[in-house]
Every structure is written in C-alpha cells, then in structure tokens.
Amino acid sequence: MLSRVASSLYWMSRYIERSDGMLRMLKINYASSQDTIQTFTWEPVIRIFAGLRDDHEIAALGNDSRSVLKYMVLDRENPNSILNIITLARENARGVQELISKDLWQCLNEYYHTVRSPGIAFMLEKDDPITALDTLIKQGMLYYGTLEITMERGEGRGFINIGKFLERGIQSVDILDTKFGSIDDNPNLLTDTSYWKHLLLSLGGYEIYLKTYRQGFEAENVLEQVVLNNDFPRSVIYSVNHIQRYFDRLKHESNMPEFRDLSFLIGRLQSSIKYSSVKSIRQDGLHDYLTNIRSELFKIGDALNQHYFAYS
Amino acid sequence: MQESAYFSSYTPTPNTWDEMFGADAQIRDHYQKVIRYLGNESIEELNKKEDLAKRLFMSQGITFTVYNSGEGIEKIFPFDIIPRIITGDEWAFVEKGIKQRLEVLNLFLKDVYSNQFIIKDGIVPADIIYSCPHFLREMHNVKVPYDIYVHVAGIDLIRDYDGTFYVLEDNLRTPSGVSYMLENREITKRLFPDLLPQCGVRSVTEYPNILYKNLLSLSPRQIPNPTIVLLSPGIYNSAYFEHTTLARLMGVELVEGRDLVVDNHKVYMKTTTGLQQVDVIYRRVDDEFLDPLVFNPSSVLGVAGIMGAYRKGNVAIVNAIGNGVADDKAIYTYVPEMIRYYLNEEPILKNVPTYQLGNPDEAEYVFGNLNKMVVKRTNGSGGYGMLMGHAATQQEMDEYKAEIIKNPRDFIAQPTISLSAAPCYMQGQLTPRRIDLRPYALVGPDGIEIVPGGLTRVALREGSLVVNSSQGGGSKDTWVLI
Numbered sequence: 001m002l003s004r005v006a007s008s009l010y011w012m013s014r015y016i017e018r019s020d021g022m023l024r025m026l027k028i029n030y031a032s033s034q035d036t037i038q039t040f041t042w043e044p045v046i047r048i049f050a051g052l053r054d055d056h057e058i059a060a061l062g063n064d065s066r067s068v069l070k071y072m073v074l075d076r077e078n079p080n081s082i083l084n085i086i087t088l089a090r091e092n093a094r095g096v097q098e099l100i101s102k103d104l105w106q107c108l109n110e111y112y113h114t115v116r117s118p119g120i121a122f123m124l125e126k127d128d129p130i131t132a133l134d135t136l137i138k139q140g141m142l143y144y145g146t147l148e149i150t151m152e153r154g155e156g157r158g159f160i161n162i163g164k165f166l167e168r169g170i171q172s173v174d175i176l177d178t179k180f181g182s183i184d185d186n187p188n189l190l191t192d193t194s195y196w197k198h199l200l201l202s203l204g205g206y207e208i209y210l211k212t213y214r215q216g217f218e219a220e221n222v223l224e225q226v227v228l229n230n231d232f233p234r235s236v237i238y239s240v241n242h243i244q245r246y247f248d249r250l251k252h253e254s255n256m257p258e259f260r261d262l263s264f265l266i267g268r269l270q271s272s273i274k275y276s277s278v279k280s281i282r283q284d285g286l287h288d289y290l291t292n293i294r295s296e297l298f299k300i301g302d303a304l305n306q307h308y309f310a311y312s
Numbered sequence: 313m314q315e316s317a318y319f320s321s322y323t324p325t326p327n328t329w330d331e332m333f334g335a336d337a338q339i340r341d342h343y344q345k346v347i348r349y350l351g352n353e354s355i356e357e358l359n360k361k362e363d364l365a366k367r368l369f370m371s372q373g374i375t376f377t378v379y380n381s382g383e384g385i386e387k388i389f390p391f392d393i394i395p396r397i398i399t400g401d402e403w404a405f406v407e408k409g410i411k412q413r414l415e416v417l418n419l420f421l422k423d424v425y426s427n428q429f430i431i432k433d434g435i436v437p438a439d440i441i442y443s444c445p446h447f448l449r450e451m452h453n454v455k456v457p458y459d460i461y462v463h464v465a466g467i468d469l470i471r472d473y474d475g476t477f478y479v480l481e482d483n484l485r486t487p488s489g490v491s492y493m494l495e496n497r498e499i500t501k502r503l504f505p506d507l508l509p510q511c512g513v514r515s516v517t518e519y520p521n522i523l524y525k526n527l528l529s530l531s532p533r534q535i536p537n538p539t540i541v542l543l544s545p546g547i548y549n550s551a552y553f554e555h556t557t558l559a560r561l562m563g564v565e566l567v568e569g570r571d572l573v574v575d576n577h578k579v580y581m582k583t584t585t586g587l588q589q590v591d592v593i594y595r596r597v598d599d600e601f602l603d604p605l606v607f608n609p610s611s612v613l614g615v616a617g618i619m620g621a622y623r624k625g626n627v628a629i630v631n632a633i634g635n636g637v638a639d640d641k642a643i644y645t646y647v648p649e650m651i652r653y654y655l656n657e658e659p660i661l662k663n664v665p666t667y668q669l670g671n672p673d674e675a676e677y678v679f680g681n682l683n684k685m686v687v688k689r690t691n692g693s694g695g696y697g698m699l700m701g702h703a704a705t706q707q708e709m710d711e712y713k714a715e716i717i718k719n720p721r722d723f724i725a726q727p728t729i730s731l732s733a734a735p736c737y738m739q740g741q742l743t744p745r746r747i748d749l750r751p752y753a754l755v756g757p758d759g760i761e762i763v764p765g766g767l768t769r770v771a772l773r774e775g776s777l778v779v780n781s782s783q784g785g786g787s788k789d790t791w792v793l794i
Binding site: 001002003004005006091094095096097098099102105106109110113155159250252254255308309 | 370371372373542546547552556559560564565566567568570571581582583584585586
C-alpha cells in the first residue's frame, strides 16, 4: 500500500472518530444544560474539543448553548469544528477513492453535504439542536456500518482501525483528565451524581455502568470503568488493546526493524495500563498517570508517521 | 407528428442537422421509442428525473470544484436527461473512420520520431513540425512497445448541416471525459428504467476492462502481476473524479508524483512495506510536467528521472510522450494527406477545411473573411483563446488580429461549421441545442477498439456553438443502437 494512502486512511478515520465523540459530548451537554437551574458551564467541552488552551479565548465564548454549539459544529474559523473535520475526512477519502469502497466514499460525501446544509444551521440556531446533532451522529454511524460491511479486510482497514482507536484512546484520556481536573477547583462535584452520570452518558457508558456497579455513582468506579474495563468499548485499555491487535496484522518481512520499534511502544503502554489499578492510579496521581498515557499515545502516532507514512 | 406535449415549441434550427427531426419534420426512426416513452411522462415526472440526476451526481461526488473567495464550491457538470442517439449504421461509419485515422496517426508519430520519411518526401513541411512546441527531441529514436504512441484517443466529431461527420480535432495526449460516458449511462439506467434494453442500446461498460488489458500487455517485465498505476496530478485537478473512477474500475493504484521515485533508471512507488517497482504508468499529467529534469524544472507533479527510465524501456508510459505533435491544429491540416501517404487510402472522415495563418496567402483570405471564421490557437484546448468570427465585435477582431500577426504559426482558422442540434429538456420543453461527439478509442497490440458510445457535449446556451465545459457546456448520455 502507498504510504500516502495509508496516511490518508488513518487520518480519515481519526477525523470521523473525533467528530463522533464530539457530537455525542455536545448532545449530552446540551441536554444537561436544559436540566439545570444554575448557569451551565461549557468550559470543559470547549477545552477538550476546540483545541483552545487560552483561558481568555474560552471565556470569550461564554456559556450560551446556541453560540457554543454553532462554534463547535459550524464555525469555519474553528479548526476543530465538525464542519472542518468532516471536510478534512472527506478530503482524505477523496485522495484514496479507488481504495475505499464506493459506498464508503458516497457515505462520507453525503455526510459532508449534510453538515453544510442550511437545515442543520437552522436547527442549531433556531430549532431543536438535538435533531441536528442526531442527524450528524447518524451520518457517522452510517459510515461505521458501511465500513464494516463493504471495506476489504487487509492493510487499509488496519490503518483505519489503528487511527480510530488511537483517536478514541486520546479522547477518553482527555475527557477524564478534564472532568477529574474540575474536581480540584470544585470538590463538591465529587459527590454530585449527575456530574458522573453525564460523563458516562457522553461516553456511551451509562448502561454498562449500571450493570457493573450497583451502589450509585462514585468517582472511583467511573475511573475504573473508563480506564480499565476491558469490555467497555470506549475505555482506554480497550482502545490500546485494539491498537495492538490491528498493528500486529501489519507485520511484514520487509520492515521488521520498524515493526519492532512500534510494537515495543504499544506493548509498553498496554502493560502499564493492564497492570495498574484504581489504587495504584490514585497513588501515582491521576493527572500524571493520564498525562503519561497521552504522551505514549502521541509517541505511537509519531512513530507511525515516521515509519509508515513518511515520504522518504 | 405531435405525439407529445413537449414539442409545442420545438422549432428545428434552420440550416442545421437535427438529430431527432428529419427534413420533412418527421421524427427519425431511431428517436421514436424514446419520444413515445417521454410522451407518457408528465412534466412533474420529468422534472423529478432531472432532480434525481442532479442528486445522484452530487451524492457520488461527481463534481468539480470552483475556488471562490477562499472556499471551494462544488459544482456538477450539467447533464441533460434526453439521450443523444446514434444509429448502428452511423456508428459503423464513424468507427471505421476513427480506426483509419488512428492507425495513421500512430504511423506518423513513429515516423516523425525516427526516420522522418514524411518530411523527406515533402508531405508535411519540416518547419511545421519543428516549430510545434509539443514536438519533443527527447523522444527521437525512443523505442516504445509495439510502436504504439496513442493508446487512448478522444477524437472530436461534429456534423455539418447535411449530417456529414467531420473531425474537429484529434486529442491524442490525455483526453478526458470518459468517466462521464460511463457515469451518464449509469444515471440513465436510474432515470428511465427498462428503456435501454427496449431501444437496443449497446453497452459501454467494457471500457475499463479493455484499457486494463492493453496496459497489462505493455509491461516491460515479463512477470505474472506487473504493477500498473494511474498517475494523477492530485485532488485539485478538475478531472480528479475521472482518475479515481478509472483506477477503481481497473483495480489499479492511483498515484501522485510524490508517491513515485526513480532509482537506477527504474520507477518505484513508496509503500508501507518499502519500495515497489512500477511497470506501466497510465499518466494523466501533461508531458511538460512529467519530469522536472527534462521538461519544466519547476514541476512538482512529475517524477524526477522518469524520462530516463522510459528511454531505457524500464517503464511503459501511456499515452507516449511527445504525442502533441500529432494533434497540433496546424498538423491536423495534413492528416488527410498522411492517410493517402501511409495507407494509400482515401480518408473516411473528413477534416474541417483549415487555413494556416503561417501561410501568407491563406492568412490574407482569413483576414478578409474573419466574420465567417473560427480562429484557434494551434496548441490551445478547452475552448480558451478562440475567436468566433460571427459573434465577435470589430474591436475583438482587431485585437485578435494583432495577436495573430505577432506569431502566425500559432493560429489556424476554420469556416464556422454549424454543429448538429439535438433535443434538450429545458423548463418543461424540448428545445434544440448544438452538440458534438467524442468517442473514446483504445489502441493495443491486438488492434483498435472503440466502445460503442462516447461523450456528447452540449452547448446549453441558446444559439451557442461552443460545447466546452469551461464555456457553459453540458453533456448527454450517448446511445449507439444495434
């Protein structure tokens, strides 16, 4: 497979995964903003997804749900808006059209036209934003289904899946870090059940939590589920296991040294998560623990870029 | 004859061959079935079909991008839902004519890049060839597989007032549009269920298979699975959709210049598992940009050193490099003479009479009759830089004349030919619009094959004679009947 093609597939997949996570987050947060008597704060969502680190910029966006949604979904100036990342996903797919199935291309193409349609803007600004977000989420699900049914198994799908799980792992780490970070400023949140409930809902882990833990919402249980639960598809360990699984299939005689290099990085990260527990995470400090995982995931991305995608 | 309401305002253009109406205002036999089918559809249904066609083009990404104020706007190439129909007899004639012409053009290219008998025998003047910017000395004595230079050709045909076919131009470099031939047919299948088999329309789906078979036969390495790639300038090229369609239909890799590298006179592509040797390149990048070491040094679309690999015979390139000398509009004038010279046959398809402005006598005649002429640049394409004498103002003519005098070799003139007309569906009515025809011919070691069909381009503006998509043209599905 061409290096350029592998790189495009990987990025297409990362962008779609990012948009999916973001849309679900926006939907749950919007719903929760309708369910509170205090001022709802959008700051964590903006911090996680808009790539804004500067407090002034975040403050400038304010807490008006409609304008935040518009900024996050449709703003052309926001490099991480849904509109911009779907455009990027489609541009990547466009460059590899002969490799992905025709159905998949059409699906992304329709997603792109949907995001840009006046109907979505109208619903976000004036009508029901949930309908708009649901429409977009559904386009993403169509993509996943089409990919599953029509995409040839092999190297290409390997890179698509590595991109997907890398993005997902990074997202889960970011969400946890931000959400637990807020507790330092406001310790009351630690016992606020609706705070944890919304975190789980936005990760699609609410039902699995109810089935696993019977004694209500507790921070430690949430942490355990989102980092260490092997059966929760958005947990950090699940993502890393899948990166490992799809990377193993890329083994090829002609580039063994590069393969070993990356395999080492992935294996090291996998063990460090596998052999940790809520208790040990608490001892190390959650923030440091998550920061380390994030930087290891970034290293894997860099190594892929260097060994598999580079044009040299 | 008033079989359908859509005709109430259909007035055939005077002095023009109408593809649907005969001289006595009767619908020609081959259009009968379609007209009857349309007669049973209401305006609402036809409008719905028109919408469906637009939606299908859009959702499949069959679009080109217009860059305006920093943001790309996606547009579809206008499509008219009424097919253009060609009878089996007309097609047999066209097919024979194109085969004859292509055989000769290939012979000419081989000759002009080796012994140059045609110059020595005084058939084509040396200065016309040597002054052509597409005549590449780098190609002299390069041996190409099976002596085939033109593998893919899109020869543009038009019909005069009496229905005679004329060759308007030979496109022998990187002719485009074939994906529209294929996609227009797919759309028609959706718009008019059952109509195609009822009318006995011949299929065009074999095109990518024939092209693939030909590419395969050119591999310099005799190995079971040679690597064939389609070289595209990338996603910003206006024909990018076509490149992806062809790559997908043939199952070959779509590459860009930056994916390829030349080492020791061999071409490789950069893959996730190291370098892989490339045997055949179907390139959609112009000669000029193909190799920065030999041609345009600032090109980033090409591959440094590819010309060296080609000269060594380590890679096959389709179409061959340097074909521009054979489809130059000044050399076009000599094609009938070439046919007589190489084959000792009379040309089947006629040339449009053409005046060389490099020739003082002919130039004087053209300047005296500029309002009846179409003047073109010999190396232009896409309908740019043309002067349509009948529609130009005195000032435009004067300015153009000044341009010509600077460099007369670069211009030719042709009398205005009034392109045939075909019915188009516009705002609930059928109205005649001018059309041309570009069939796609494939040349391989087994001979010349032309899929029965082609691209019919339409001048959508009333009265316009320019069908180029860059000048407000659209297209139609093209039916060849059995």
